[in-house]
Amino acid sequence: MPGIISGDLILAVAMTEPSAGSDLAGMRTSAVDQGDHYLLNGSKVFISNGLLADVVIVAAKTDPANKHAMGLFLVERGMEGFERGKNLEKLGMKSQDTAxxxxxxxKVPKANLLGDAKGGFFYLMNMLAQERLTNACGAVAAAEAALQVTIDYVRERKAFDRPISHFQNTRFKLAEMRTQIDVAQVFVDRCVQDHNQKKLTPEVAAEAKLFTTELLCKVVDEGVQLHGGWGYMWEYPICKMYANARIQRIFAGTSEIMKEIISRGMKL
Ligand SMILES: Cc1cc2nc3c(=O)[nH]c(=O)nc-3n(C[C@H](O)[C@H](O)[C@H](O)COP(=O)(O)OP(=O)(O)OC[C@H]3O[C@@H](n4cnc5c(N)ncnc54)[C@H](O)[C@@H]3O)c2cc1C
Known part of the structure; x- marks a missing residue:
């Protein structure tokens, strides 16, 4: 932990598998107790920092009779039998490696097991609310940045002898974005306060991720539209923002899974 916190060691968290993403309990990677160590077998995909990581927290099944029994194992760089694939080619987030x-x-030493060998599913679910709040904070900040670059652009760009910011459609679109981002910011601020007081529930964290990431994608899409063809060019920041935003509705749990979590809490 000290090395990870100081930034000397890079960490990855490996849950997703080629045939199990949203359905985490469907994972096949297994860890079998061999007395003084666990024997780990399986594969993971889409792992952020997968190539750079010095330490990977790997989720693996520990009891074939119980699909929710999984452990979290610290796999370290250089351990025999641990291999990495190539950097996967993505739509956006090009500077982040995904492998x-x-x-x-x-052979994972027993000392490298985090907590209880069957409690990993619970640990992951418990901390995913915090991760989703982080996504929500990032999404509101990214939406604000996308709005700002769009405002700058529409002030400069002229069509029909006037700045495009003078068209009612432009002003109305920007006013809608301004309002929705402000509303999202207030909600996320409340979630951060709740989190600091250990009161943030998984359902409300899911609401925050769902609302803010859907909003971000709407804002970057409108931003590209207001940039016209220039918005489709990599040299314009809104283009990268558009490409980078799309994953936010998918990773750390898709929007559909967020709706599942929220609706479960409604006791329908
Ligand atoms: C760039 C990137 C970085 C990532 N980083 C990591 C990482 O560091 N660690 C890690 O473990 N994973 C990581 N992931 C994986 C990510 O969390 C998964 O891709 C995500 O959870 C979705 O799983 P999946 O891709 O298997 O899609 P699937 O689960 O196959 O989903 C496909 C579609 O089916 C829908 N669906 C599935 N179940 C339901 C349901 N019950 N009800 C309604 N709709 C449903 C989904 O919403 C989605 O629209 C990353 C992915 C990407 C692309």
């Missing part, structure tokens, strides 16, 4: 990881009879 496939392979575990072939990796």
């Amino acid at each position: 496939e990881l392979f575990f072939n009879n990796v």
Whole structure:
């Protein structure tokens, strides 16, 4: 932990597998107790920091009879049987590496098990609310940035002898974005306060992720539209913002899974 916190060690968290993403309990990676160590076998995909990571927290099944029994294992750089695939080509977030990881009879010492060997699912679910709040904070900030670059652009760009900011459609679109981002910011601020007081529920964290990431994608889409063809060019920041935003509705739980979590809490 000290090395991770100081930034000397890079960390990755590996849950997703080629055939199990939203349905985490469907994962196949297994860890078998061999007395003084666990034997880890399986593969993971779409792992952020997968290539750069010095330490990977790997979720693996520990009891074939119980699909929710999984442990979290610290797999370290250089452990025999631990291999990495290539950097996966993505639509956006080009500077972040995303990789496939392979575990072939990796001997993981018992000391590298985090907490209880069957409690990993609970640990992950418990902390995902915090991760989703982080996504929400990032989404509101990114939406604000996208709005600002769009405002700058429409002030400069002229069509029909006037700045495009003078068209009612432009002003109304920007006014809608301004309002929705302000509303989202207030909600996220409240969620941060709740989180600091340990009161943030998984349902409300899911609401925050759902609302803000959907809003971000709407804002970047409108931003590209107001940039016209220039918005489709990489040299304009709104283009990168558009490409980077799309994953926000998918990772850390898709928008559909957020709706599942929220509706479960409504006791329908
Ligand atoms: C760039 C990037 C970085 C990532 N980083 C990490 C990482 O660091 N660690 C990690 O473990 N994972 C990571 N992921 C994986 C990410 O969390 C998963 O892609 C995501 O959870 C969705 O899983 P999936 O891709 O298998 O899609 P699927 O689960 O196959 O979903 C496909 C579609 O089906 C829908 N769906 C699934 N179940 C339901 C349901 N019950 N009801 C309604 N609709 C449903 C989904 O909403 C989606 O629209 C990353 C992914 C990407 C692309």
